[in-house]
Amino acid sequence: MMKILMIVASFPPQRCGVGDYTEQLCKNLVTDGVEVGVITSAGSREGGEERREQRFKVYPVVKRWGFGALFPILRLVRALRPDVIHIQYHGEDYEKSIMISLLPLILRFLGKGLRITTLHNLQEPLIFPKLGMQIFLRFSERIILTNEIDQHELIRKFPFISQKAVVIPAGPGTPKGEERREEGIEDNGVEGEVTLSYFGFLNPSKGIETLFLALKNLIEGGYKVRLLMIGDLHNGASEDLRRYVEKLKELAERFKIEDSITWTGYVSKRGTSLYLLSSDICVLPFRDGVSTKRSSLISCLDHGLPVVSTCNGFIPRGMEDHKNILLVPPDDELSLSKAIIELIEDKDLRIRLAKEAKKLMEKEYSWKEIVKRTVNLYVGE
Known part of the structure; x- marks a missing residue:
């Protein structure tokens, strides 16, 4: 069974569109026979009824998204040994920290899993913005954009990603259930x-x-x-x-x-x-x-x-x-x-x-x- 480890700054019950998207993606990956884990912020510790229905493990271990977050992230990467590490990127959600920009490079150095990134916006890190984004993209082996406009803009700024950047839409964050x-x-x-x-x-x-x-x-x-x-x-x-x-x-x-x-x-x-x-x-x-x-x-x-x-x-x-x-x-x-x-x-x-x-x-x-x-x-x- 394929093992996927998601990294996302916010996750339900926190209010965040990227978190809602990631939750739905995880639920549907599990239904498709994929094993999924999620590393996220400590604020996602409480989950209520919806969390108990999930068939994947959530690890709310990150207190701040600075370099201190590397320790719990890498500890879980070693323990879980995922086939794919999928980063859900929305710049401001990671407190504009450059750590998340360097994470694909660090994971490559350690030889840990296929590195995939979904960019939900094109916001660059606060420190060394262009260099940080360039490192982030270069060491992400595959890049997902949720729309064609962002894809065209990102390729214009960073032409080297043209062969590895694809568009996969966001999907319904609130899919229709059985309600009438x-x-x-x-x-x-x-x-x-x-x-x-x-x-x-x-x-x-x-x-x-x-x-x-x-x-x-x-x-x-x-x-x-x-x-x-x-x-x-x-x-x-x-x-x-x-x-x-x-x-x-x-x-x-x-x-x-x-x-x-x-x-x-x-x-x-x-x-x-x-x-x-x-x-x-x-x-x-x-x-x-x-x-x-x-x-x-x-x-x-x-x-x-x-x-x-x-x-x-x-x-x-x-x-x-x-x-x-x-x-x-x-x-x-x-x-x-x-x-x-x-x-x-x-x-x-x-x-x-x-x-x-x-x-x-x-x-x-x-x-x-x-x-x-x-x-x-x-x-x-």
């Missing part, structure tokens, strides 16, 4: 009006201000709508991000739309599914455009929702405007309002988008497909 739409409507009390949903962590890249402007336009136009804001800040969010969320709530009050918004806060995966199933339309107006690095988008497709998002010049493989998604320019509340109204007034379009999105999901972005591509990379195919 009727449960969602009953549990969340939103029957009788058009329910829009936003899903994801809250930060300025998500275009939430544009969404609020569009909601204001809809209400002033006489549409009976409610917006579910499903999500919260991630673990360790800065004071700037906390102030940003307070400003969003002040903006809702200024626009006089606060009574039409439900802020769910951070909820369980089942709770998230129920909220999504309560929705008629999902609205994700990303400022940098639609991308397969957004597991929130993939989760909404997995729940069979018609999705309105943004296009910033590049559309991921398989996505097509008015076929399986509606796309508008970023930061354009009028175009966003028109797209939402189009879906409100055209039930057949909503049904068609949702049906085609589900087909796309199963073909390109399902965990079955992602695990297949990942395992092929592990074995060198």
